Amino acid sequence: MTAPNPTIVIAEAMEAAAVAALAAAHPTLHDPRLAEAPARLAGALAEARALIVRDRVQVDATLLATAPRLAVIGRLGAGLHAIDLAACRARGVEVIPATGANADSVAEYVMLAIGQLLRGGAFAATAAVASGAWPRAELGRGREIRGKTLGIIGFGDIGRRVARLARAFGMHVVAHDPVLPEGHAGWTETPTERLALAALLARSDAVTLHVPPVAATRGLLSAAAIAAMKPSAVLVNTAGGAVVEEAALAAALRTGRIAGAALDIFEAEPLPPGSPLAGCPNLILSPHVAGMTVESNSRVSTLIAERVLVALAMG
Numbered sequence: 001m002t003a004p005n006p007t008i009v010i011a012e013a014m015e016a017a018a019v020a021a022l023a024a025a026h027p028t029l030h031d032p033r034l035a036e037a038p039a040r041l042a043g044a045l046a047e048a049r050a051l052i053v054r055d056r057v058q059v060d061a062t063l064l065a066t067a068p069r070l071a072v073i074g075r076l077g078a079g080l081h082a083i084d085l086a087a088c089r090a091r092g093v094e095v096i097p098a099t100g101a102n103a104d105s106v107a108e109y110v111m112l113a114i115g116q117l118l119r120g121g122a123f124a125a126t127a128a129v130a131s132g133a134w135p136r137a138e139l140g141r142g143r144e145i146r147g148k149t150l151g152i153i154g155f156g157d158i159g160r161r162v163a164r165l166a167r168a169f170g171m172h173v174v175a176h177d178p179v180l181p182e183g184h185a186g187w188t189e190t191p192t193e194r195l196a197l198a199a200l201l202a203r204s205d206a207v208t209l210h211v212p213p214v215a216a217t218r219g220l221l222s223a224a225a226i227a228a229m230k231p232s233a234v235l236v237n238t239a240g241g242a243v244v245e246e247a248a249l250a251a252a253l254r255t256g257r258i259a260g261a262a263l264d265i266f267e268a269e270p271l272p273p274g275s276p277l278a279g280c281p282n283l284i285l286s287p288h289v290a291g292m293t294v295e296s297n298s299r300v301s302t303l304i305a306e307r308v309l310v311a312l313a314m315g
Contacts, residue, residue, distance in 0.1 A: 198228060246266070
């Protein structure tokens, strides 16, 4: 949808029904190509009061300067690392994330990834079996989820949803979160054992990361932390690319220091040429889609459309 001098600019992909709801209320420009065209985006924002982004647009002071009338930013997702919150506060621009709207999608991705990693290459044998091969002995050494210990690093909303799914699979759940108070109800509602990071890494058969990608968590899964994991353990990262030292993880996978990993988010996206992750064994890579499903996209888009309209009405 296009509009001259739009009030609302949507610079990344958004569900069509939500775009239509916005366009029915205000002149709206929806063009996902704007995420790759900074000059065009700046021009589109000249009269805009609302900007809606996903994760490709970097909203910083320079971009805000091109939008003198901007009042609200809608984020089609939960993380806000691509938005300069201090600059937005200084300008009085409200920032609205779609907190919780894609949490179930992420939690399901985590459990599905753990299942694939523990079962070895069973789900990647289609071509071999279709060609007449029969690697039954090799692929019959996979492991069950039931009875394993899952270590959750970061026990916020998504971490707790993962814990509930894991317990349904019969896993024992432990978690580490230095920010969440010991008396918080989250520790007992699953229930989940609270551990220090070192103890969690030593005990877990699977480790999943759900911490924000901030300075304090950069390199949290360092070479030393990975070395502290069980050799039979697997790792899933849907939290932040810089949380895991990618070169250290690649080395651990190549030497068999850990059994496998699934990464949905990376320090640089897309992966640059020469990434140490390329060609690693027992590694599942996906392009930042853990939180993206038909259902979650609808929930995220609808939530942001509704809240942006309210913000514009109040402004």
